[in-house]
Amino acid sequence: MADTDELLSIRAAELYYEENKTQDEIGTVLRLTRWKVGRLLAQAKASGFIRIEIVHPRARRLSIERRLREKTGLTDAIVVSSAGVTGDEELQSRTAQAAADYLAALRPVPRTLGISWGRTLHEVSLHVAQGWATGVNVVQINGGVSLNRRAGTAAATAVTIAHKGSGAATLLPSPAILEHLETKNAIEADRSVAAVLNLGATASAYLFSAGQADQNSALVDSGYLTAEQIAELVRKGAVGDVVGRYIDSTGNIVDPELDSRTVGIQLEQLRHAKTAVAVIAGSSKHAIARAVVGSGLCTVLVTDEETALAVLGDDS
Amino acid sequence: MADTDELLSIRAAELYYEENKTQDEIGTVLRLTRWKVGRLLAQAKASGFIRIEIVHPRARRLSIERRLREKTGLTDAIVVSSAGVTGDEELQSRTAQAAADYLAALRPVPRTLGISWGRTLHEVSLHVAQGWATGVNVVQINGGVSLNRRAGTAAATAVTIAHKGSGAATLLPSPAILEHLETKNAIEADRSVAAVLNLGATASAYLFSAGQADQNSALVDSGYLTAEQIAELVRKGAVGDVVGRYIDSTGNIVDPELDSRTVGIQLEQLRHAKTAVAVIAGSSKHAIARAVVGSGLCTVLVTDEETALAVLGDDS
């Protein structure tokens, strides 16, 4: 009986969804009343036999967003669908697009926006809509200019976002990590750097990404850290970095000594920010995404479907 | 504008399908009238952004069935969905199930049913419902008893289907292919064999499968042909076999000499049958399925989604 009903509900679903017949017509075909058909259809939906997917680069997964808001303390969550996606490349592009859209729709429009840098943020900057704000002040919140050609993109990211928002970019003229603590203290004390750091601390919103702890990290690429140093950090429990600071799965700094030589905003400042938007996408960033959300480093998470599910713990 | 509308239609679709909101509610959220929302939704559907899949082992693809009936001359077509399928194994099992269901629902119920043998038909026999007919006569239409242990299943297939239909099985006591033409003529002339062949020729319905032309063929497994012989047949244009007879993509016999040594129903008899049900599933059988349908060897095709699309020529 239950078996017959299941089969019937599938037949009904075929006629309803694939042939666009009305429940009444289906009733005639299957010799059922239209109410029975309605109930079978409801049953098919409830049993999960009907899968509705929105296949579009800019499609979002609202149900996952809701669950994220409810289960974590996030103010907001943006989850892009990964239906029909081919690789991590596209996933990150979609997520960057979504982050750019979110930034443009953010209310109140931030007067001062603190941003980090990296491949993700750079892509976000490319997608930000022209005229997303009027007179915004974009401030870098972690060091990274110079050192090699990659650094150019860090500045470009800030400048592009600022320009598209009819504003100005304030760059942080400092390396991300210094070799000696004294140098770091000295550079932070320098007026030009201190001023930028102070401005960053007062930003009305933050937009940043996170890096996974492996040899593909942007910090390795940029020459700030070696693959060996990363391996050592991983041994100590590091899952990734936020604004250049490596954290473990609970959100704590992994290596205080290294951290003391890192120039930029403190994680506590991010934790206390009213609006901190984290953009994290890709299968390699599940762990760091979890750590960021779990330790309250952001109030808003922009991510992809799989990463969101990992944060929710649905991948077990 | 078209771009804005597209994005809007995606947002609307998300709210409609994922959040189960009414079009009116969506209108309020997106600041649109409910008619505009309705139109956006229709547009999203028409553009193919909404993909509705019925995920169930026994789900069928009615739209493909309809296209098959229209584009080819088939009386009927059964296409099982391959949504969420893991391998060819499961695909064939689903298709066999569907074929069994079709047989049970066939009207008028066949008095005499001619069947071939093979892995596919054997699986169909397992799925046929108890009591699918009352007093059916199941006749083998191509040779294959004895020769090795595999042959046992050929008899079992016929017996099982007959038994479940409260009837008797009539086996064809002959090998599939004989080495010498004289032996074949002699065996065909034998009264016990001739009687079965005559009975098979008068069957009110036929149920058969088809084999691909490669070394995995059942005819190779059974020892009737060697891998080299198959290779030679392929060189001559063979795409597969139906009731032991190898055909090319246009449905013509590839090797008349070999064919003359093959015992069983003639292809022309199948072509003139009022009801000839072909059960063909799996990625390796696309070519033979195409040949069977294209040359009118069956009036009904039971297959899987991918094979059906291949028959329709949608894989180009």
Added chain:
DNA sequence: GTTTATGTTGCTCACCTGAGCATGAGCAGC
């Protein structure tokens, strides 16, 4: 400036659909 062709918008209406409710069959316990 006027006209015409085209596409968009908001509406009416008829139909489709889901929720809630009354009915009656089937069944276990007394």
Added chain:
DNA sequence: GCTGCTCATGCTCAGGTGAGCAACATAAAC
């Protein structure tokens, strides 16, 4: 055998939704 319970069934009714239509805006052509 009767009672009370559960559950499937068919119905009423209150929305929800799509087709068709008239009004309107827009833009190209005259």
